[in-house]
Amino acid sequence: MSSDENNLGTCPVDRGLMRVGDRWSMLVLRDIERGLTRYEQLRTSLGIAPNILSRRLSALADAGLIEKRRYSQRPPRDEYLLTEGGRDFLPILMAIGAWGRKYNGAGALSRHLDAATGEVVRPVVVDANTGAPIGSRPLHLEIPG
């Protein structure tokens, strides 16, 4: 592997993928955002094996993207909520969704609408400085050291 927790590379992409770089983790985040915050909801929605779901949930909690909260003592019931870091990751899922729609989008797909305008949301990654979409202007990679 190019890096692990103890041997960090200089690439921020790698740093990001270190925390969420697998399919189930991302799908769990997506479902929590949709309001499926409880174990059984996630399990049935995703069709994931319970041991795997448990592991993914604790990995995401360790990585600081979600947190487990007990909302009922008797009976003991928990829910998983997004942290700030988890919410910050959602736009990336939207961007992946936009890509998936474009390149693997046969058939009817779910989509997000702007609650105010009712228009279909079209996620694009831009440079906050210029407002220009990434890819529309030439860039230069700077590597430290």
Next chain:
Amino acid sequence: MSSDENNLGTCPVDRGLMRVGDRWSMLVLRDIERGLTRYEQLRTSLGIAPNILSRRLSALADAGLIEKRRYSQRPPRDEYLLTEGGRDFLPILMAIGAWGRKYNGAGALSRHLDAATGEVVRPVVVDANTGAPIGSRPLHLEIPG
């Protein structure tokens, strides 16, 4: 699994992850963008096992994100180039990078500069309709059927 090639769900995120939903694939795309287009360059840069790299490269080619091109007949030498779909995925990697920098960014990290302005690029996902960052306005999820 919630879906496979024959049993497609309605979620565009899932559709996207179906094609690139693993760490190595994304790191390969990142490295190809950096100009590391040949097998040995990728292998040494990533520290990936050769059999795994072969598998990832053909999976990415099958998924239509890269293509293999022979640039020398004698000796036989190949390179892997991004397709349009692959280039379209790069902004997502930039967004993941920005997230990684924010939440797992200790130490010196590489970064992209705008070639014209020299400023550090700050990738943000916005709604192309409103220009507002995703997350800043309430959304509504619409599911077909």
Next chain:
DNA sequence: GCAGTAACTATCATTTTGCAAGCGACTCGC
């Protein structure tokens, strides 16, 4: 009690990943 539900854990088979070695097709140096 007894059935039912939520939230898991434990066990074991299957799949994927990773390491190390090797191989074919060449080039280069002598």
Next chain:
DNA sequence: GCGAGTCGCTTGCAAAATGATAGTTACTGC
């Protein structure tokens, strides 16, 4: 024209992750 070196892989096997299934704990509601 022979040996060493490089590139782009493949093969074989071990280790780790994933997945299917069954079972467990802690309750509620009848």
